[in-house]
Amino acid sequence: MSDNPLISLEDIEVHFTNENLLNFDEPETVHAVDGVSLDIEENDIVSLVGESGCGKTTLGKTAIGLQRPTGGSVTYRGEDIWAVRDGTATTETEWEDIRTSLQIIHQDPGASLNPNRRIVSILSEPLRQVNPELSRSEKRSRIYSLLERVGMNPPQDFAERYPHQLSGGEQQRVALCRALLMNPDVILADEAISALDVSLRVEMMDLMLDLQDEFDTSYIFISHDLSNARYFSGHGGGKIGVMYLGELVEVGPAEDMINDPQHPYTNVLRWATPDLALRGTGEPPMRKIDVPDPVDPPSGCRFHTRCPKATEACRQETPSDYQHGEQTVACFREDENHEYWDSPELTD
Numbered sequence: 001m002s003d004n005p006l007i008s009l010e011d012i013e014v015h016f017t018n019e020n021l022l023n024f025d026e027p028e029t030v031h032a033v034d035g036v037s038l039d040i041e042e043n044d045i046v047s048l049v050g051e052s053g054c055g056k057t058t059l060g061k062t063a064i065g066l067q068r069p070t071g072g073s074v075t076y077r078g079e080d081i082w083a084v085r086d087g088t089a090t091t092e093t094e095w096e097d098i099r100t101s102l103q104i105i106h107q108d109p110g111a112s113l114n115p116n117r118r119i120v121s122i123l124s125e126p127l128r129q130v131n132p133e134l135s136r137s138e139k140r141s142r143i144y145s146l147l148e149r150v151g152m153n154p155p156q157d158f159a160e161r162y163p164h165q166l167s168g169g170e171q172q173r174v175a176l177c178r179a180l181l182m183n184p185d186v187i188l189a190d191e192a193i194s195a196l197d198v199s200l201r202v203e204m205m206d207l208m209l210d211l212q213d214e215f216d217t218s219y220i221f222i223s224h225d226l227s228n229a230r231y232f233s234g235h236g237g238g239k240i241g242v243m244y245l246g247e248l249v250e251v252g253p254a255e256d257m258i259n260d261p262q263h264p265y266t267n268v269l270r271w272a273t274p275d276l277a278l279r280g281t282g283e284p285p286m287r288k289i290d291v292p293d294p295v296d297p298p299s300g301c302r303f304h305t306r307c308p309k310a311t312e313a314c315r316q317e318t319p320s321d322y323q324h325g326e327q328t329v330a331c332f333r334e335d336e337n338h339e340y341w342d343s344p345e346l347t348d
């Protein structure tokens with residue numbers, strides 16, 4: 001095994017060009033992700049949080065090779081994913097081998113499970129791909145034991161059902177089983193628990209954490225809910241990454257991010273998460289509620305238009321990443337010598 005991270009994102013940019021319905025000559029560019037660098041290690045958990053549209057899904061898909069970045073690089077154990085995909089890599093690695101290692105489970109498992117096939121057939125497919133030498137009965141026995149492991153008892157009964165005969169929680173378990181049967185190195189769980197009843201969310205997160213050890217996999221866990229990210233990354237010894245308008249503004253160990261957030265936007269998310277019981281009674285800790293348009297993101301620090309701590313320097317200059325203990329923070333306040341401190345406060 002190499003010393004390289006499992007997945008390394010280096011200065012990732014993903015811009016989408018859309019037709020501008022008001023002006024056909026000038027297509028508009030959505031800055032979905034800009035300048036994000038992040039490593040995912042073996043058996044790691046990285047939860048990505050942030051407001052809707054901040055780029056969580058785009059970054060997650062980029063990490064598992066489903067979205068081609070418009071800038072920067074994505075490597076899998078040191079191999080450039082897109083060079084392998086494009087056939088321009090100098091190594092023998094096949095894209096097919098990497099692809100099976102990078103799996104995804106979606107918010108709506110019902111939409112990703114073929115409605116015309118029984119669960120046993122849906123779960124046989126990954127085994128056919130990864131372990132083609134297995135006999136029919138060996139496949140069945142693996143499927144039954146995994147169904148049993150995820151709490152679907154009796155497995156013989158569930159295996160013969162169609163997806164529509166399962167509850168949302170059961171469908172999500174099947175989607176998880178399908179991903180695990182590919183022997184993945186990383187699973188992108190994109191809002192995978194958001195559609196479940198609140199009472200089932202913790203159960204599903206616990207199951208995913210238990211299976212992580214057994215299957216030796218990493219998770220990229222996307223959630224708009226900081227308390228879920230805290231639970232998942234916290235129990236799994238992982239990190240939380242906070243995104244704002246396409247940028248990763250702070251990343252660090254789960255409890256540090258909750259108890260000692262450094263970026264003013266992480267503080268806003270914490271304030272806005274009722275389950276954390278940290279919500280203040282007063283105004284939210286920001287100057288404006290409106291989220292700027294990712295087609296025309298603010299100059300300098302993108303959060304400066306809403307940040308209660310912003311000064312003129314934040315409007316003009318983009319902060320680089322600073323290290324604060326184990327947290328990485330993109331905010332000038334981490335640099336005691338920065339001109340930020342002598343710059344006039346922004347009030348508009």
Ligand SMILES: Nc1ncnc2c1ncn2[C@@H]1O[C@H](COP(=O)(O)OP(=O)(O)OP(=O)(O)O)[C@@H](O)[C@H]1O
Binds near residue numbers: 056
């Ligand atoms: N295929 C696409 N074409 C054009 N714009 C896109 C495309 N995919 C995403 N976007 C835009 O990129 C930005 C980031 O979207 P993304 O779905 O990654 O955010 P998100 O944080 O996952 O949001 P949500 O929580 O609502 O899913 C948004 O402005 C979105 O509208």
